[in-house]
Amino acid sequence: MKTEKADVPTPTTFEPRITAFVCNWCTYAGADLAGTSRLQYAPNLRIIKLPCTGRIDPLFVLKAFENGADAVLVSGCHPGDCHYTSGNYHARRRWTLFRKLLALTGIGDDRLFFSWVSAAEGQKFADLVNDVTAKVRKAGPFQAAHPGRKA
Amino acid sequence: MNDDLYKPFLLRIETARDEAPDVRTFRLKFADEGERVEFFRRYRVGMFGLYGVPGEGESTFCVASPPTREGYIECTFRKVGRVTQALQDLEVGQALTFRGPYGSHFPIDSWKGRDLLFIAGGIALPPMRSVIWNILDRRAEFGKVTVVYGARTTADLVYKHELAEWAARPDMTLVTTVDPGGQTPDWKGKVGFVPVVLKELNPAAKNCVAVLCGPPIMIKLTLPVLSALGFSPKDIYTTLENRMKCGVGKCGRCNVGGVYVCKDGPVFTLDELSRLPAGDM
Amino acid sequence: MMKALRQEAAKLLQEKRAALIIGFAEREGHPALFISKPEDCERLFYDVSCRQNLAAYLSKPEVSARRPVAIVASLAALRSLVVLTAESQAAPGQVLALAVDKDAFLGTFDVAGAAELLRSKYPDLGPEKALLERVGELSKKSVVERAAFWAEEFAKCTRCYACRAACPGCYCARCIVEKNAPQWVSTAALGHGNYSWNIMRAFHQSGRCTLCGACEAACPQGLPLMVLNAALDREALEEFGARPGYDPEGKPVIGSWSAExxxxYMR
Amino acid sequence: MKTIEIGRFSDLAQALSTAGYRVAAPVDDGGVVRFKEWTKGREIALGAVPVDSVKDFLFPRSEVVARFALEEAGAFTPVPVERFAPKTVALGVRPCDAAALAALDAVFNWDYRDGSYNARRAATTVVSLACAKADAHCFCISVGGAPDGTAGADAILRPADGGSKLVFEALSDKGRLLEAMVSDGQAVPDAPAALKKRFDPAAVGRWLAANFESPFWKEAALACLGCGACAYACPVCHCFDLQDESDRKECRRLRNWDSCGFGLFTLHASGHNPRPDQSARWRQRVMHKFSIYPQKFKTLACTGCGRCARLCQAGMAIAETCERIEALGR
Structure with a gap:
């Protein structure tokens, strides 16, 4: 298990704020498992649970960045495992196009992450959070000058 | 003169009462005594205000209490959108923003000595309730007072406790009615549409002023009845509720033809209304 | 070309195959022209400077009340007509296209005919080279530079929604920006609201945009909206093989999916 | 006589800036000429009518009109809004845009005086620029203006010596304050642009007042797609919306531009819409400018700048509508 905890935080250390939109059935359960398994992972994630990744409107992502998120993570069931059969397939198409649009307008793949995490993958969830947090830490705070951020 | 047009007063909710499904009445106290005095210096019955919840916005509706009750104002409104939802979510003790009073008023001083007939439908009683209480608080100055009030169902009647009070008063006549099918087994009022009930009641038009408020269809069908009874368009009053944002004649959305409802109205006589383009209402 | 177009339009009215023709007028700016009398068809005009996509009128209630309607349609407008049909926004048999391409009149087509024409003669319509080069140049910049570029561009937006009005694909009776419970997109013409608005406008067109350019042409402030549209068009093509506007029974890219x-990029 | 070499025009902007004024002027912004805040070194584009007008500096697109600090459990405290009214010189304002200020002054001051508008108005010195040429969309002359009109201006610059110089003429005390920044010189003023009167607004107003239900509107508004380009570009249009925006700590109540052309502009909470189709909305636009406004404020709400027609994607041209209306009234 990778942890960033070894770093001694100094007052100047940047602590990323990462908003995670996760589905109720897989990733949220995975996160729960990570917790009940007492796996250590970075505390930088704010999880927002939704019924399905298919319910996650790209507007949610824009709103998160608007309000000061340094990065956004979207996570749901593996392909074929969607509780509603195809919500994650719909979501996948949406994200494929949306991430392109955000990249072109100044929000790159060091701030926008997607993953499949099942209810059984507590370890994967913890690793994912640590890895994403490390990447965002490296990327630094979301630029204040980005047009999508509230002034 | 205050030229900070969008700076609101603060009002605190003293009591909240459910009137009908999604309809609620607040009694509101002024947070600032100077603002209270200023409000009642300007307030005449029929004027409106903009009630707001910071973060959600402002919504326009009438002041439902009369200027004769100077300690507070009351408002009654239905939950229909973002702001009214937020207002109804407020609890007793919480504050809301208020701008007003704005607009024209019912010229009740010119009605002295005359009979008064109030006709209201559904949620349109609140703008008339302030007039009725204003008249009742100055009862001796006016002639006969008759109120005809209809709603779709008994549940939709607002101010039920006040209706009982009015019904019991010897110095006024109250006729309540619900649409056919809207009555409960213990309903003691009439069953039928407002225009029909009005026709049966057959009030005398001589020296009488009619005040009419309700949904467009009720207005449309009631006007011919009033006309047949002999009411002159100059003696029939109503109040318009157009969409507004500023309330002070600037934002450009409430006009009917050349008339700005927020400043030239909301109170109009039928005579005035008949000169406005019907296609803009 | 103009003669053939006018004659054909007059014939449609005479034969009552159309009750209303929407075309372009000759006077400066080539405004949309609405014709219901055959003799007025003499006033029809077309050349490449006619920038409006007339398919945008099909969702206007005052126009749909006067169907059957025939529109003068460039290739992009033909595609829009096909997209609208696929999305159940244009009743089959109620809309005809007087198809034009640069300086040629191609004839009258119903939606099926328009789709067939596009598939057989113009199978790979896409963004012009110069536009793709602009996308390419922007993509080469750093994220910070890209953000700065759009910050400057979006700051000009007054939120007049001319782009939305110009677009045949923007037919929602209540646009997302007009939904207020909750208010997802700020309506103030300021930074973040302008960003959200322009991003969502482009995104809602992804896999549906026919690259007619009417939005950019309509923008009073000259925002490079087509850069966003073209980038999404290429992405939808590369990823999903999407060619909107060729199949009146085709499924929208977003709204359908494939297990493949x-x-x-998912982790 | 006070004159400026056209090639040294930005020197005046620089002098004003040095004197502590915010300077607004037409600036070429990547091919689009905008009326915006001038910054050092920028070329001033005097040749074209900018897409925006001086209106934007007095009545901005979005402005905070009230502010509240949000506290726990729905509690809030009003926070005073600081008025933004810096000392400003608007340079090179078209006479039509300067004339529009009279119409704006009227609506922002009947009964209820709009303090923030008035503060900016008082802090702004309008230096207009007479037009030596006009395009096909210009029609100031038809609505009581002129290419060298002085209404609403504190000073006017007149092209002279074949366009190589500008003659500065102060028209008000505010304008005279700037005189010292312009040097003495000699020049022969050029003739103002020649324009033909296209319609009589009084005749248009008479027809409008009597023909609200005319079938003309249905047909005249067919091309209108219902965007706000015309209203936002118009130097007189002033319709607005009030919207709250908040985060956890603060709510800002904003006044944002709005347009009578939008479908939901007048929609009631009940679902009823008094202006259900575009013809009703286009009629409102024309009536507001040529009938309602003159009745209420004794001034037209159109100064003939032609921006609406220049920008309209569908070729809706209000001057052409007025010509047709005048013909209907004959």
């Missing part, structure tokens, strides 16, 4: 869709 690439997800290499």
């Amino acid at each position: 869709d690439d997800h290499s």
